[in-house]
Amino acid sequence: MGNAIRSVPRPLLVRCSKSSQVSLPALELLEGITPARLTGRRSLLNELDNDQRRIVRSEYKKWHDLRKQAYALLNSADTIKAFDLSGESEKTRAAYGQTTFGQSCLLGRRLVEVGVPYVQVNWSQYAEVLYTISDYGWDTHADNFELLMDFHGPLLDRTLSALLDDLEQRELLDTTLVVCMGEFGRTPKINEIGSRDHWHKCYFSIWAGGGVQPGRVIGESDPRGEFPLVDPVTPAMVGTTILELAGMNVPARSALQVLEGARLIDGLL
Secondary structure, eight states, X not given: OOEEEEEOSSOOOOEEOTTOOEEOGGGSOOTTOOHHHHHHHHHHHHHHHHHHHHHSHHHHHHHHHHHHHHHHHHHOHHHHHHTOGGGSXXXXXXXXXXXXXXXXXXXXXXXXXXXXXXXXXXXXSOSBTTOGGGTOOSBOXXXXXXXXXXXXXXXHHHHHHHHHHHHHHTTOGGGEEEEEOOSOEEOSSOOTTSSOOEEOSSOOOEXXXXXXXXXXXXXXXXXXXXXXXXXXXXXXXXXXXXXXHTTOOHHHHHHHTOSTTOOOOTTTO
């Protein structure tokens, strides 16, 4: 149970199109850098590392392993293949929806399938709703109700449902934790332009797979959706529960001094 898919705002830029081309600038070699030059640089680094090993032996292995992972990511045929959406059927691609978010979730499933332990999928490249080229942003200070009804709601319903169905059909859902959430909700009061602003005191998340008990509604708000009525779920509880489901139990968290003393979300496990 080591995999997780979350939806949070810090972006890794993924551009998808109907032609199955995926553009990942972060994984592309810089202009003028060829595979041969990359190999030469690696050889030079290895020579320098031989000296560095003698000086800072205790820290060397950590950075050496990290660099090996980076080179593997750039040169691995399996990695390149995982990012090639043309390997998916038109039926599957259509099920996720021909949107940036939809195709990014499909890409997320492919990464989970090849063993990537943690995948983050973002709603859009921009927060603001003004950028209509990218599924509209999630920050609906204006036109909140129209955007949710016409764009955000239908898009999320379609894509999230397709992702969960796809993971289950491939027998990946039981070992993949899917968490759909943001960092705040929307005000219970309508603002002066007929919309809603940021509200961190009460909002929701959706959890599935990875050891979560399905079909449960945990927690309760007041009738206005303004404050929790009973025992609120905190960000620390969210992080602790994700780590627990990923296999990092209390002794492991204590050894790393991570979220010590935080509780699990009651009723979710």
